[in-house]
Amino acid sequence: MMRRTAVALLLCASASSGAAWGAAAPVPVAAPSPSPAPKGVLPVNSSLVLELDDGLSTATASEGQTFRAHLASALTLDGIKVAAAGAPVIGTVTFVRRATAPDHDGYMSVRFSPLPLAGGIALPLRPLSTTWSVHVTAGQESTSAVTDDVKDILVPYHFLYRQFRKGSDLDLKPGSTVHALTMGTVRLMAGSPRVELLDPVRLGTSVPYTAVTPIPLFTPRPLITATPKPSSSPTPSATPAS
Structure with missing residues (x-):
């Protein structure tokens, strides 16, 4: 009697667990189909x-x-x-x-x-x-590889022939x-x-490129103004008398 009760409890627990797992399983949602292109x-x-x-x-x-x-x-x-x-x-x-x-x-x-x-x-x-x-399918490539392996075993020097075999x-x-x-x-x-037409992709760090550097319309003012500093000249000496 105790054994039957234990088995019944085990079955009930399994059923409730299965129901819980079934309720927790997500329901797959179909992806929306892409909208067709408008006419024209x-x-x-x-x-x-x-x-x-x-x-x-x-x-x-x-x-x-x-x-x-x-x-x-x-x-x-x-x-x-x-x-x-x-x-x-x-x-x-x-x-x-x-x-x-x-x-x-x-x-x-x-x-x-x-x-x-x-x-x-x-x-x-x-x-x-x-x-x-x-165009070579995966099946054709696999079949060719297996065929070469078999020929390497059965045909003498076939492995040497493969080294000189030209592709298609x-x-x-x-x-x-x-x-x-x-x-x-x-x-x-x-x-x-x-x-x-599609616009070209432009990055925020892009710098316009030009192959020609335009000539300035005026000479720019120098950033640093130079102050003239006269150099000291030696005292002139008298011309010796001849």
């Missing part, structure tokens, strides 16, 4: 799809080389076309590194010219990624698509697009 506005850092007209490869590209691209689809705001499909964009290679051994893939950096919009204005663009490289070059064919981000906000005003 293309926010800054919006993604645009560009299609390459020229091929581009890290094996043959050089710094300063230009290539052609165009807007893949028309850009419309509130039913008004602000940029037609096929609007031209010129890209420039700013840095390139070719594939080397062992297993170093090629990569490059580029910049884009502004995108022409209706009304004769232009929208500055920048690449989605600062570096273009060969980035090769973009004509028709490849790349993404660009807008560097300004596009708004429709009276049915015409307007571009609003």
Whole structure:
């Protein structure tokens, strides 16, 4: 009888403890969804799809080389076309590194010219990624590493071959698509697009820089006024007679 009473008390205590813990558990609150952009506005850092007209490869590209691209689809705001499909964009290679051994893939950096919009204005663009490289997923990288380990065991001198194995070059064919981000906000005003650029970041300690020092309009007054002090001169002596 005493044992049954003890078990019942233990069960009651466990149930009450569980209820208390359940009441203390916080209820997750869903994060508010971001408010959609108002009609007639293309926010800054919006993604645009560009299609390459020229091929581009890290094996043959050089710094300063230009290539052609165009807007893949028309850009419309509130039913008004602000940029037609096929609007031209010129890209420039700013840095390139070719594939080397062992297993170093090629990569490059580029910049884009502004995108022409209706009304004769232009929208500055920048690449989605600062570096273009060969895309390798984590699964592909893991599979390649395991394959090399197995070949090192089964294939004689495979570990030496890996030291001289060249990486892959980035090769973009004509028709490849790349993404660009807008560097300004596009708004429709009276049915015409307007571009609003971001203000540069200014610090409170920033000092304006100028490469030219202006010539003063007048000679500034010296801070210290000098008082003339005549020096003592020796007493002139008579000229000796000849």
